[in-house]
Amino acid sequence: MAMQTTPSTRRNVLRAAILFWTAATLVVLVIGFREAIFLVPAEATMGNLQRIFYYHVNHATLGLVFPYINCFASLAYLYWRRRDPLKALAADAWAVASAELSVLYVSIGLVTGILWARPAWGVWWAWDARLTTYLLLWLLYVAYMITRQFSSTGQGHTLAAVLSIFAAIDVPITFMSISWWRTQHPAPVLRGDGKLDQVFWPAVLWNFAGWAMWGALVLVFRYALERRRQRADQQAALEAIEASLELTR
């Protein structure tokens, strides 16, 4: 017997998947926390201070992934804007969700980096190329959010999408800057000079997986929220049209 996919069964399946995903994320995060704080040995020169690294590196790296999602969603929005407005709205919802997560992850990356730099370097902040461009990325996505807020509803999506393309050009510059200029930021630890010892890998990987799963979860939630808001707007617009038709009749 073929299974019927009514909206309610689809919703139940989705709800179960989300619940499962949330539970799995929490489990992975707990394992990651245990690895990072209790199991992995302290690093030779920095001691326990280095444990913030398991949070800093993951957030900082994932903070560079969400801008790409934002850029692709924005490009998709610009492509579908005239061709298929409904698909364009979905792309725009992805763009909002990933922009907000970019701000969140980059903020956490910046704050944990600052907390680490003070004991390790002796200064809270160094204006070297990588830190500067990373701060710039944060500023760009805050500017993106402000653009969305300031723009009138009809054109806000398009202007934000255009700005996103400008912002996304900045991300490769951020990543390349470490090799362009000699900087104070530690060399890439996953490859290159500051290679990480085998012992530390479990803490890095579990935490990376955990925060990536958490990011994906929040991204999907924010997307669903934005879609709901769009539907409510469409409904309101439809009712307004119907009401005006009632008046003219």
Next chain:
Amino acid sequence: MNYLAHVLNHLRKDLRLEWRSRDAVNGMLFFSLLVVVVFSLAFDPTGNPTTTRQISGGILWIALLFASVTALNQSWTREVRNSVLDAQRMAPSPPSALFLGKAIANLCFVSLVELVLAPLFVVFYNLHALGNGWLLLLVMPLGTWALVVNGTFFAALSLRSKNRELLLPLLLFPISVPALLAMVNATTGILTAEIDSIQLSLWIKLLGGYDVLFTTVCLLLFGTVLNAE
């Protein structure tokens, strides 16, 4: 009519408008003069020539950045009056020609301000370049174009938003940070002769690359911004 003719037409129109009113240039000129005076009161430039040489590149570019924001906000407001912008959208000429014409016009205005400001800087800050002064002839136009091309684009982008005057600097300043870094470092390097020529050429190349990249992006996306509804 080919593309170049369209660009020249727009440029001629913008230059003529400015020639008749002189709003943008006068405002920018006086504003940047005030910034120079206020900074010279804050730092005492004649007392300490070495420090002055190190910071004056930054002060010059910040003065120009702030001044160009005041003019760029005006440059599209002209087009909104009497629905000129809607007429431009319906015109058969490509949208990027309108943008390019206006950006080149703004480059002319800001360059004019620089020509007046440069001797004033020398006088007020007791300044002379220790490095290759003629390199400034390369750095100044490249840096100005970096400010103006993005500034013109984002002025158009923020034209129909709620807080037009505020939104332009909020967008322009973060986008301009790499260019600002390059132009300030290059200018300071030329004035102080403290950084080596390889590093100097790297900053100038970065500035040139930034110009090419963002000019391309602005030209490609201007049509979308103009017709965003």
